[in-house]
Amino acid sequence: xxxxxxxxxxxxxxxxxxxxxxxxxxxxxxxxxxxxxxxxxxxxxxxxxxxxxxxxxxxxxxxxxxxxxxxxxxxxxxxxxxxxxxxxxxxxxxxxxxxxxxxxxxxxxxxxxxxxxxxxxxxxxxxxxxxxxxxxxxxxxxxxxxxxxxxxxxxxxxxxxxxxxxxxxxxxxxxxxxxxxxxxxxxxxxxxxxxxxxxxxxxxxxxxxxxxxxxxxxxxxxxxxxxxxxxxxxxxxxxxxxxxxxxxxxxxxxxxxxxxxxxxxxxxxxxxxxxxxxxxxxxxxxxxxxxxxxxxxxxxxxxxxxxxxxxxxxxxxxxxxxxxxxxxxxxxxxxxxxxx
Amino acid sequence: xxxxxxxxxxxxxxxxxxxxxxxxxxxxxxxxxxxxxxxxxxxxxxxxxxxxxxxxxxxxxxxxxxxxxxxxxxxxxxxxxxxxxxxxxxxxxxxxxxxxxxxxxxxxxxxxxxxxxxxxxxxxxxxxxxxxxxxxxxxxxxxxxxxxxxxxxxxxxxxxxxxxxxxxxxxxxxxxxxxxxxxxxxxxxxxxxxxxxxxxxxxxxxxxxxxxxxxxxxxxxxxxxxxxxxxxxxxxxxxxxxxxxxxxxxxxxxxxxxxxxxxxxxxxxxxxxxxxxxxxxxxxxxxxxxxxxxxxxxxxxxxxxxxxxxxxxxxxxxxxxxxxxxxxxxxxxxxxxxxx
Numbered sequence: 001x002x003x004x005x006x007x008x009x010x011x012x013x014x015x016x017x018x019x020x021x022x023x024x025x026x027x028x029x030x031x032x033x034x035x036x037x038x039x040x041x042x043x044x045x046x047x048x049x050x051x052x053x054x055x056x057x058x059x060x061x062x063x064x065x066x067x068x069x070x071x072x073x074x075x076x077x078x079x080x081x082x083x084x085x086x087x088x089x090x091x092x093x094x095x096x097x098x099x100x101x102x103x104x105x106x107x108x109x110x111x112x113x114x115x116x117x118x119x120x121x122x123x124x125x126x127x128x129x130x131x132x133x134x135x136x137x138x139x140x141x142x143x144x145x146x147x148x149x150x151x152x153x154x155x156x157x158x159x160x161x162x163x164x165x166x167x168x169x170x171x172x173x174x175x176x177x178x179x180x181x182x183x184x185x186x187x188x189x190x191x192x193x194x195x196x197x198x199x200x201x202x203x204x205x206x207x208x209x210x211x212x213x214x215x216x217x218x219x220x221x222x223x224x225x226x227x228x229x230x231x232x233x234x235x236x237x238x239x240x241x242x243x244x245x246x247x248x249x250x251x252x253x254x255x256x257x258x259x260x261x262x263x264x265x266x267x268x269x270x271x272x273x274x275x276x277x278x279x280x281x282x283x284x285x286x287x288x289x290x291x292x293x294x295x296x297x298x299x300x301x302x303x304x305x306x307x308x309x310x311x312x313x314x315x316x317x318x319x320x321x322x323x324x325x326x327x328x329x330x331x332x333x334x335x336x337x338x339x340x
Numbered sequence: 341x342x343x344x345x346x347x348x349x350x351x352x353x354x355x356x357x358x359x360x361x362x363x364x365x366x367x368x369x370x371x372x373x374x375x376x377x378x379x380x381x382x383x384x385x386x387x388x389x390x391x392x393x394x395x396x397x398x399x400x401x402x403x404x405x406x407x408x409x410x411x412x413x414x415x416x417x418x419x420x421x422x423x424x425x426x427x428x429x430x431x432x433x434x435x436x437x438x439x440x441x442x443x444x445x446x447x448x449x450x451x452x453x454x455x456x457x458x459x460x461x462x463x464x465x466x467x468x469x470x471x472x473x474x475x476x477x478x479x480x481x482x483x484x485x486x487x488x489x490x491x492x493x494x495x496x497x498x499x500x501x502x503x504x505x506x507x508x509x510x511x512x513x514x515x516x517x518x519x520x521x522x523x524x525x526x527x528x529x530x531x532x533x534x535x536x537x538x539x540x541x542x543x544x545x546x547x548x549x550x551x552x553x554x555x556x557x558x559x560x561x562x563x564x565x566x567x568x569x570x571x572x573x574x575x576x577x578x579x580x581x582x583x584x585x586x587x588x589x590x591x592x593x594x595x596x597x598x599x600x601x602x603x604x605x606x607x608x609x610x611x612x613x614x615x616x617x618x619x620x621x622x623x624x625x626x627x628x629x630x631x632x633x634x635x636x637x638x639x640x641x642x643x644x645x646x647x648x649x650x651x652x653x654x655x656x657x658x659x660x661x662x663x664x665x666x667x668x669x670x671x672x673x674x675x676x677x678x679x680x
Contacts, residue, residue: 138587148525151533185488185575193491193572216579220587229576232533235525236573237580239556244584247478247560248620255616262612269609272602276595280588 002032003320005102005313006094009039010069010087012106013303016047019106022309024048027057029310030317034060036100039087041065066090070111072302079111080118088112092119095295101320102296104287104312106304112297113149113290120295123325125332127157129292130231131299132165134285135241137222141285143169144183144219144227148235149290155199158182158228159206163335164291164328165226166208171322172315178225181214183233188213195230203228206335245280287312289319291328296320342372343660345442345653346434349379350409350427352446353643356387359446362649364388367397369650370657374400376440379427381405406430410451412642419451420458428452432459435635441660442636444627444652446644452637453489453630460635463665465672467497469632470571471639472505474625475581477562481625483509484523484559484567488575489630495539498522498568499546503675504631504668505566506548511662512655518565521554523573528553535570543568546675585620623648627655631668636660 005026009019016039023035037044044063048054054061066087070079083089088107094100096119105112113129122129132145145165150157162180169178182200184192191213192200203210214224216237229237252273256266266273278284283301286308290297296319300312319325345366349359356379363375377384384403388394394401406427410419423429428447434440436459445452453469462469472485485505490497502520509518522540524532531553532540543550554564556577569577592613596606606613618624623641626648630637636659640652659665 136587138590151525183576185491185572216576216581217583217586219580220583232525233573233576236523236556236569236577240559240577240581241556241584243557243560244581245588246557247476248585248588250478251616251619255612255619258612258615262615265609265612269605269612272595272598272605272609275598275602276591279591279595 002034003030003102003317004034004036004100005104005316005320006036006038006064006091006100007313008088008091008103008105008107009037009044010066010107012300012309014305016043018304018306018309020044020047021051022306022313023061024051024053024057025306025310026313026317027060028053029314033317034062036062036064036094038064038066038091038094039069064090064094070108072108074108074111076110076114079108080114089115089119092116092297095297096120102298102316104298104300104316106300106302106309106312109299112299116290116293116295116297120293120297122292123294123329123332125329125336126160126164126292127154129290130161130164131288132168132291133238133288135219135238136280136282136285137220139222141173142219142222142224142227144229144234144238145291146229146231146234147238147288148231150231152232153230155195155202158199158230159202159335160292160332162203162206162208162210162226162228163331165228167327167331168289168291168319168324169225171324171327172318173225175225177209179211180208180226180228181211181218181224183227183229183237184213184215186213187215245282283308284311287315289315293325295325342374343370343442343657344374344376344440345444345656345660346376346378346404346431346440347653348428348431348443348445348447349377349384350406352640352649356383358644358646358649360384360387361391362646362653363401364391364393364397365646365650366653366657367400368393369654373657374402376402376404376434378404378406378431378434379409404430404434410448412448414448414451416450416454419448420454429455429459432456432637435637436460442638442656444638444640444656446640446642446649446652449639452639456630456633456635456637460633460637462632463634463669463672465669465676466500466504466632467494469630470501470504471628472508472631473578473628475559475578476620476622476625477560479562481513482559482562482564482567484569484574484578485631486569486571486574487578487628488571490571492572493570495535495542498539498570499542499675500632500672502543502546502548502550502566502568503671505568507667507671508629508631508659508664509565511664511667512658513565515565517549519551520548520566520568521551521558521564523567523569523577524553524555526553527555585622624651627652629655629659633665635665
């Protein structure tokens with residue numbers, strides 16, 4: 001059976017030039033992948049025709065016209081109520097109607113979450129969907145959720161995040177029984193607030209491979225598969241990390257640009273710096289999952305290039321292929337039954 | 341008038357070898373500084389005699405014997421109740437008794453906070469002391485508080501943090517009317533939770549130069565002087581940042597160590613990497629302030645070297661010199677009066 005992915009082709013900072021070419025790369029990667037590009041039909045066809053590989057994959061590509069585009073500045077409510085013919089909305093509708101198994105968008109995150117929730121609805125037992133993303137670490141990726149979709153989450157909601165994250169990682173990363181940590185201000189048992197304590201109790205009593213509290217720096221050590229937190233802390237941790245990464249990159253560039261000698265060193269050091277960048281490149285892990293919906297939805301960074309948008313499509317493909325929506329539903333029902 | 345700083349000479353991972361030599365460097369920096377080293381008297385004298393500059397500063401150095409040392413593994417309550425003759429406790433007692441204007445320790449943070457609160461008490465109008473630290477940014481330092489001393493802080497407590505941080509930065513960094521931002525999950529007015537909204541209202545109605553919500557990545561841009569947050573988020577943001585920084589350093593080293601060619605490149609690139617490191621070195625900003633106490637207390641990183649412990653002593657000197665304890669007290673009384 002094929003995996004059908006709908007792509008909000010107009011979404012993101014670069015639109016068609018990234019989404020279409022990444023889509024064609026994905027078709028090269030997975031033989032059983034079918035793609036439905038959603039957006040201005042003429043624009044999509046024009047971009048498709050520019051790609052020399054298009055003709056090889058034409059039979060696995062559909063194009064669905066959408067007359068509107070959701071902008072980065074559109075509020076979620078405007079996007080939801082007034083742009084019913086947007087590429088994002090139609091791409092999600094395709095999942096809802098069973099015409100696609102997953103959807104990928106690099107558009108407005110707030111709009112994507114609102115529309116996806118409204119159109120697809122949440123899985124039974126899920127209070128609110130969560131956003132999960134992989135981050136580069138010293139070893140392999142660590143997955144963190146929630147990254148800002150939910151603030152002031154209750155312990156029972158955090159338990160749902162842990163279950164959803166664990167299932168997604170188990171199935172897309174092939175990790176048997178992923179380790180789950182709870183983000184806190186200390187790793188000792190008594191640290192944190194009441195919510196940390198209550199959530200930790202729920203996690204201990206679950207069937208998850210819960211390893212206890214973890215701290216902010218543990219995110220980047222790579223020894224924990226899934227790190228669970230409220231969206232407030234998750235968002236702040238991730239943005240602070242991005243800030244540090246940008247500062248480091250800026251100062252490395254600046255030091256190499258200081259004078260003629262350092263510019264010469266920069267030339268010589270190019271392969272080393274390229275190797276280094278490839279290891280900390282967040283684009284490698286592009287593709288945040290909106291977990292807890294009745295359908296697979298993956299959010300790409302708005303400024304993703306072709307390679308990193310391809311990663312987001314791969315994430316969508318893997319989640320659809322593993323039927324993680326069904327698996328989350330089954331596992332949640334089981335956990336809820338056990339703790340009735 | 342001289343500024344008298346007591347130093348917990350036994351504190352930190354390296355004890356005397358760092359604290360004593362950094363102290364002597366500080367005496368070279370400030371002509372009106374007097375230092376009281378607290379710890380094992382024989383050990384301190386031995387270390388002093390090893391330093392060739394000691395004799396030049398002997399008349400500005402006191403040594404106070406302490407028979408105990410607080411370990412990193414001691415719980416705050418054990419440290420507080422059972423180690424009354426510890427170097428940390430006696431260094432703080434000196435401030436309490438008016439024999440020192442400020443105290444510096446690289447010891448156990450929890451113990452330092454507990455003992456400082458118990459011995460010195462909080463300034464009237466302060467619910468709880470906060471920990472503030474400067475972090476390197478694209479431009480100059482940004483000061484962030486609270487970094488983990490307080491979790492689940494109320495909006496009125498966060499306002500106190502903002503006032504304390506603003507006064508400290510104004511006086512130690514010579515910034516007229518420092519800009520104050522509130523850490524949140526988005527910069528738009530309606531973002532965040534109820535607490536974000538309430539705190540923001542309090543800050544708007546204060547006399548502070550409040551610029552609104554800021555996000556995690558704003559910490560490292562350097563365009564805000566003071567960033568206020570609850571200790572839960574502050575701790576997570578800072579630790580996540582440390583995690584990213586360590587990961588970057590690790591991968592840079594690894595890329596330079598890959599093979600013979602890259603090792604040669606490493607040699608050539610040494611001055612560039614040294615320049616880069618100096619810009620992102622957190623040791624440059626070592627010295628976290630425990631604000632809100634009736635006395636100046638500065639916490640150094642445990643693993644500080646001589647240069648970075650010197651930064652912590654400088655911070656203590658500057659805070660004592662500017663009499664920030666009195667200034668915080670006056671400003672807090674004024675703000676509380678105005679909003680009665």
